[in-house]
Amino acid sequence: MTTLTLSASVSSLKPPSCVGSVCPAASMGQYAVFFLGLYLIALGTGGIKPCVSSFGADQFDDTDAKEKKKKGSFFNWFYFSINVGALVSSSVLVWVQDNVGWGWGFAIPTVFMGLAIGSFFSGTPLYRLQKPGGSPVTRMCQVVVASLRKLRKKVPHDHSHLYEVQDRNSAIQGSRKLEHTDEFKCLDKAAIITDDDVRKNEFSNPWRLCTVTQVEELKILLRMFPIWATGIVFAAVYSQISTMFVEQGMTLDTSIGSNFHIPPASLSVFDVLSVMVWVPVYDRLIVPIVSKYTKRERGFTELQRMGIGLVISILAMVAAALVEIRRLSIAKAYDLVHDEGTPIPMSIFWQIPQYFLVGASEVFTFVGQLEFFYDQSPDAMRSLCSALSLLTTALGNYLSSLIVTVVMYATTKGGNIGWIPDNLNEGHLDYYFWVLASLSLLNLLVYISCAHRYKYKKAS
Numbered sequence: 001m002t003t004l005t006l007s008a009s010v011s012s013l014k015p016p017s018c019v020g021s022v023c024p025a026a027s028m029g030q031y032a033v034f035f036l037g038l039y040l041i042a043l044g045t046g047g048i049k050p051c052v053s054s055f056g057a058d059q060f061d062d063t064d065a066k067e068k069k070k071k072g073s074f075f076n077w078f079y080f081s082i083n084v085g086a087l088v089s090s091s092v093l094v095w096v097q098d099n100v101g102w103g104w105g106f107a108i109p110t111v112f113m114g115l116a117i118g119s120f121f122s123g124t125p126l127y128r129l130q131k132p133g134g135s136p137v138t139r140m141c142q143v144v145v146a147s148l149r150k151l152r153k154k155v156p157h158d159h160s161h162l163y164e165v166q167d168r169n170s171a172i173q174g175s176r177k178l179e180h181t182d183e184f185k186c187l188d189k190a191a192i193i194t195d196d197d198v199r200k201n202e203f204s205n206p207w208r209l210c211t212v213t214q215v216e217e218l219k220i221l222l223r224m225f226p227i228w229a230t231g232i233v234f235a236a237v238y239s240q241i242s243t244m245f246v247e248q249g250m251t252l253d254t255s256i257g258s259n260f261h262i263p264p265a266s267l268s269v270f271d272v273l274s275v276m277v278w279v280p281v282y283d284r285l286i287v288p289i290v291s292k293y294t295k296r297e298r299g300f301t302e303l304q305r306m307g308i309g310l311v312i313s314i315l316a317m318v319a320a321a322l323v324e325i326r327r328l329s330i331a332k333a334y335d336l337v338h339d340e341g342t343p344i345p346m347s348i349f350w351q352i353p354q355y356f357l358v359g360a361s362e363v364f365t366f367v368g369q370l371e372f373f374y375d376q377s378p379d380a381m382r383s384l385c386s387a388l389s390l391l392t393t394a395l396g397n398y399l400s401s402l403i404v405t406v407v408m409y410a411t412t413k414g415g416n417i418g419w420i421p422d423n424l425n426e427g428h429l430d431y432y433f434w435v436l437a438s439l440s441l442l443n444l445l446v447y448i449s450c451a452h453r454y455k456y457k458k459a460s
Helices: 002-009 027-060 065-099 102-122 134-148 185-191 195-199 212-242 242-249 264-293 302-333 348-376 378-411 429-453
Strands: 344-347
Touching: 002 027, 002 102, 027 348, 027 378, 065 102, 065 212, 065 264, 065 348, 134 212, 134 378, 185 195, 185 212, 195 212, 195 242, 195 302, 195 348, 195 429, 212 242, 212 264, 212 302, 212 429, 242 302, 242 348, 242 429, 264 348, 302 348, 344 348, 348 378, 378 429
Parallel strands: none
Antiparallel strands: none
């Protein structure tokens, strides 16, 4: 943020001001400083986001009933706080950037980031710190290599003959022992104790002999993979709030009164507001009611919660398609099909339901994902699994771009104008939303199948 602030404040680091409609190009050095700031933010975000949720949840003691119950609410309010920040940045900071200057627009969050860092370090004496268990990627590779070395060995029927340390704690620092499961038996070969292992005393060499807990770590990740993959389609739906929803809004009537026009991209504030409404509703109203029937402290299981979010995401795409059908019918009625410049006499606030539904689906699916990947991941792999849950957002954006590319290619064959032309009045953006709704429905069916077969982690 400091680099971006300098690039927007120091005269030698920012391009000259525009003269009328002519804007001088930035120099290579100015580009370098600007993009350095952007990539440093990306790097910092990659370090913060996977760790902050896991670190926060680690502060609660699972052996204490009261703290365990509070941990169930932590992920809800953690996501709520993120959206409070998003609301401020998309409203107050945008106003500062437009009306005061980009330098101040970057300087303000830079100062608050500095205060946040100071606040974080001031609490160091109070934190509960988990012992680092080493590289989880290295441990997974060790299991694969050790199992390949013993590819021709036969796994014993009695899993108690597989290698595990006799101590109360796991050989992996900061991790509890995991009970053996019967899935992916080929990986159990990594824990087979051979005569060669005994003779060469290979018990301390995990590239040749792994503990049951280490093998189960990889099994857990493999079991979670199908659940993780279904989150990519949901993330593609979520990405519409910054792509096709905005494109749709740009054709609508954005006026409020006679003088003010709301920017179509600013309507995403209703997604943020939806999250801020649904988090307390879910945590304080839905969970207590549902828990009376399910006898679970958290009401729904993580998998049930995520499934509900997937259903709501389908409804969001249906709502967007219905709004588009209405928009196209009005464009036809007012003979605006071939008029790209004139707004459709239909208020942009018709889009609020689809934004609100996407926000509701976030509270169920995204927060459910954070909770699921934290609870089900091995103790020494929580940050890695949290990073995997965040990776679905990035892959969802790529999937959304791929879907648009395929739709454009398929619908413009033979000289056709396609579903998503430059003039949306001539296209069928509603068909695109129906495609996303159909993919989301198919994704939901796959998710239900995977969730039904999923076996929860068993830690000793």
